[in-house]
Structure formats: C-alpha cells, structure tokens
Amino acid sequence: xxxxxxxxxxxxxxxxxxxxxxxxxxxxxxxxxxxxxxxxxxxxxxxxxxxxxxxxxxxxxxxxxxxxxxxxxxxxxxxxxxxxxxxxxxxxxxxxxxxxxxxxxxxxxxxxxxxxxxxxxxxxxxxxxxxxxxxxxxxxxxxxxxxxxxxxxxxxxxxxxxxxxxxxxxxxxxxxxxxxxxxxxxxxx
Numbered sequence: 605x606x607x608x609x610x611x612x613x614x615x616x617x618x619x620x621x622x623x624x625x626x627x628x629x630x631x632x633x634x635x636x637x638x639x640x641x642x643x644x645x646x647x648x649x650x651x652x653x654x655x656x657x658x659x660x661x662x663x664x665x666x667x668x669x670x671x672x673x674x675x676x677x678x679x680x681x682x683x684x685x686x687x688x689x690x691x692x693x694x695x696x697x698x699x700x701x702x703x704x705x706x707x708x709x710x711x712x713x714x715x716x717x718x719x720x721x722x723x724x725x726x727x728x729x730x731x732x733x734x735x736x737x738x739x740x741x742x743x744x745x746x747x748x749x750x751x752x753x754x755x756x757x758x759x760x761x762x763x764x765x766x767x768x769x770x771x772x773x774x775x776x777x778x779x780x781x782x783x784x785x786x787x788x789x790x791x792x793x
Contacts, residue, residue, distance in 0.1 A: 638777075641675055644785065646692040648759060651781035652677050653774070656688070686765040688778055696758035699750060703731055706748065706760070710735055725749070736767075743767040747775060753784055 637654035656677045672694070678687035696702050703722065711717050714737035725732040731750035738744065746764035753759065761782055763775050 636774075636777075638781070640781075641677070641690075642785070643673075643675065643692070646673050646675075646690075647753065647755075647757065647785045647787070648690065648692065649781075649783050649785060650688070650690055650761070650778065652688050652778055653679070655679065656686070686769055686774075687763070689760075689762040689764075690782075691760040691762070693758040693760075695756070696752075699730055699752060699758065702758060702760070703733060703750065707733070710737070714738065745770050747779075749779055749782075751782070751784070755787065759784075 638651040639654050639656070640649055640651050642649040656679050658675075658677050673692045674689060676687060676689040678685055693702065697705075707719065707722070714735075716738050718736040720734040720736055722731075722733045724730060729749045730752050733748045733750075735746045735748075736743065737746070743766065744764060745767050746762060749761045751759045751761075759782070761779060763778060765771075
C-alpha cells in the first residue's frame with residue numbers, strides 16, 4: 605500500500621513537467637515561421653526560425669574546392685544570442701579526429717568549458733557533443749550533431765545560445781529539419 609502511494613505521488617512532477625512542455629515549449633515553435641537554407645554544392649538543407657538572419661560577418665563560405673564550408677544564422681540579439689552553424693567538410697579525417705579537434709578549439713577559447721556529453725546518437729547522428737561554457741560572463745550551452753554522408757563527407761550542425769534562452773523544442777525542430785540532398789549528377793562539359 606505504501607509503495608503505491610509513493611509511485612502515484614512521484615508521478616505528479618512527471619505529469620506536471622509534461623504539461624509544461626506541451627503548454628509552453630511546443631506552442632512557441634508551432635506558430636513560428638521557418639526559413640529553409642539549401643546548399644546544392646554542400647548537399648544539405650536545414651530550416652531555422654524566420655526571424656533569424658545572416659549578419660554580414662557570418663556570410664556563407666562556399667568556395668569551390670574548399671575542404672570545408674560554413675553557413676551561420678542567428679537571432680542577431682546582443683543580449684540573448686542564439687545561433688545555428690552548419691559545417692560541411694568534403695574530405696574529413698576520421699570522425700573521432702574531427703570531434704577531438706573541435707574539443708581542442710573549444711577548450712582553447714573557453715577556460716571554463718565543460719563537455720557534458722560526447723557519444724554516438726545512432727541511427728540519426730553519428731556523434732553528438734554538448735558543451736557548457738561562459739562568454740564575457742554569460743553562461744552558454746552548445747549542442748553539436750555530426751553526420752557522415754554516404755559519400756564520406758562530414759556535416760557538423762552546431763546550435764548555441766545563452767543558457768537562459770535554451771529551448772529544447774526549438775533545438776529539436778531545427779535539428780530534425782536537417783536533410784541530406786540527393787547526389788547531384790556530375791556536369792558534363
């Protein structure tokens with residue numbers, strides 16, 4: 605009898621948390637308009653909130669023959685920035701080497717970096733890493749998703765924001781929209 609009371613009382617916070625997610629986070633994304641960024645040369649498309657933009661300093665670097673290209677968008681707020689970056693590496697080193705290289709860069713930039721998670725997230729993602737750090741005294745959170753394409757190219761999708769702006773539903777909406785495009789036939793001369 606005592607065990608059944610403990611279980612039913614313990615389930616109340618779970619139901620309350622589910623209620624909050626359904627009433628707060630999902631409507632925030634449901635009414636949001638989305639833009640699609642598509643790169644035929646890098647072979648992917650991804651959606652992001654329609655009110656985000658691509659500031660001049662974040663322009664796409666899609667040079668022909670480059671080893672890596674990058675596309676970045678963000679909400680352009682100096683108080684609570686949120687950003688999405690997609691890195692495309694045409695001929696990557698081993699996945700583990702690429703993940704370790706980013707970890708080294710992140711550690712060099714942020715003395716208080718904490719790697720929260722670094723693990724495979726199969727079948728959708730080949731690797732997932734999350735970080736916690738501070739920039740100019742503001743706590744940040746970043747998630748990096750890695751995907752190897754059938755041709756051997758590597759994609760890293762990075763989402764970052766100040767911790768007070770983290771929105772699980774928004775991040776999942778963006779990440780779930782990432783799509784590899786069908787291979788383009790080679791152009792004949």
